[in-house]
Amino acid sequence: DVKVTQSSRYLVKRTGEKVFLECVQDMDHENMFWYRQDPGLGLRLIYFSYDVKMKEKGDIPEGYSVSREKKERFSLILESASTNQTSMYLCASSLGQGDSYNEQFFGPGTRLTVL
């Protein structure tokens, strides 16, 4: 079974703090994704990566950065957390085979609250 894990299930941070959200997958997947999910707005893509050290912007990259130093790990960084970044953050991974579709497997999510 594919397993995508996220470092925290719940996280509470203060405005202005630097926040790291970690995601690890154990199936040697090439592609990894970070989404946020908000009521009324749905799932929105923040960043994705198709290889180590490679990153691409999604729909809403502002206020976020990412790091992929190892194939299995993809980190989302909030340089200076703000209250509008309070959300559920979901990490996903997929195999990566050129133009073929690869199912995205999601982690359990991190509910981040910024006070």
Place this chain on the structure above:
Amino acid sequence: QKEVEQNSGPLSVPEGAIASLNCTYSDRGSQSFFWYRQYSGKSPELIMFIYSNGDKEDGRFTAQLNKASQYVSLLIRDSQPSDSATYLCAVKNLMYSGGGADGLTFGKGTHLIIQP
């Protein structure tokens, strides 16, 4: 901006009936379409994907695609209370397909309630 539209619901269907979930998309060039199910408090899981016009069946689930009308639907036959969840329609966004990654644009989801 690519758009994926769904009726948010809730859609209430009696147990044993057919549940019909609908989705429209704005990018005429879209090629790949997906249905995810998300239970409350859980993460999304893939239940169907479809590439070609027409119907694709998998057990009680049927995905239907009409590219001319930019419309994709999911039918759930013999609905069960365990089918109660939010159903997310997703479209492969070619803007987010670098290096083989298949970035998806999601609709906001339809909340389905199966009444026993």
